[in-house]
Amino acid sequence: MSAIDPWLARASYLLPQHALSRVVHRLARIESPRVQPLLRWFVRQYELNMDEAAEPDIAAYPSFNALFTRALREDARPLAGDDNTVVSPADSRVSAAGRIEAGQIFQAKGHHYTVRELLGGEEDLAEPFRHGYFVTLYLSPRHYHRLHMPLTGTLTHMLHVPGRLFSVAPRIVRHVPRLYARNERVVACFDTHFGPMAVALIGAQNVGSIETVWAGEVTPPAGQPYSCSEYPDREITLERGAEMGRFNLGSSVILLLPDHPLELGAHLMPEAEVQVRGALGRFY
Helix, strand or coil: CCCCHHHHHHHHCCCCHHHHHHHHHHHCCCCCHHHHHHHHHHHHHCCCCHHHECCCCHHHCCCHHHHHCCCECCCCCCCCCCCCEEECCCCEEEEEEEECECCEEEEECCEEEEHHHHCCCCHHHHHHHCCCEEEEEECCCCCCCEEECCCCEEEEEEEEECCECCCCCHHHHCCCCCHHHHECEEEEEEEECCEEEEEEEECECCECCEEECCCEECCCCCCCCCCCEECCCCCCEECCCCEEEEECCCCEEEEEECCCCEEECCCCCCCCEECCCCEEEEEC
8 A cells, every 4th residue: 555545535536527527528429530649558558458448459449448448259258057047247347346244335444435325325225135145346447348138137227327437446446435325326236036136337537438238328417317216117237248238438337236145256355356257256
């Protein structure tokens, strides 16, 4: 831990977080041959493995966002286990994982937040997870940024909760209390064979845009009202491992699972790398 981390966290309170994110949103979508040097630098700097991409030629990407949200080859991330296996929704690093204790989720040493807070104050949605399980995953700039289903599920509810846009880098998460419950987020709730499942897509600094495959870009543009919650007007069922959404720039995902017998993988230690569609644990 760096001695300057607490100062960086304090400084982040003063930033015009949403204004900066709107600027980055526009810049990342500029389509011009002039962005090619930036894309090539980014690939080198963060050691992106373009051999895994469905389109490995950097020149085929017209904008930074197109590269950032690139698709992978069909065979790049095999689906682990069977229908009882919970798979990772993202290429990511583990921030924390374990049991939810009386509705409290561990964020970092000395910091917790509640399931109810995370789910926008919706007590009925929070109750099934009060003694369930959670996995918090951090997507760094070098990761693949499309998101996939941990289990087969039918969408029951979607929340869009307004909030701040603090950075979710670990050095900031350690010093901002209740960060995940304070940041803007989109929460998708599903009915699965094992009970309710919630996938919280956390907005962050420079990440003012979150998409789902059923609703498109959920985060509204500046000047438009926030939609607090929505119920699907048609049945939306997504299979385990299927694409469910994406971040337009990196952030974090918090997976909530019900109080059903589950063995989380021993590999889910802080800073451990996991791959999308790889095993996180298994219901029994």
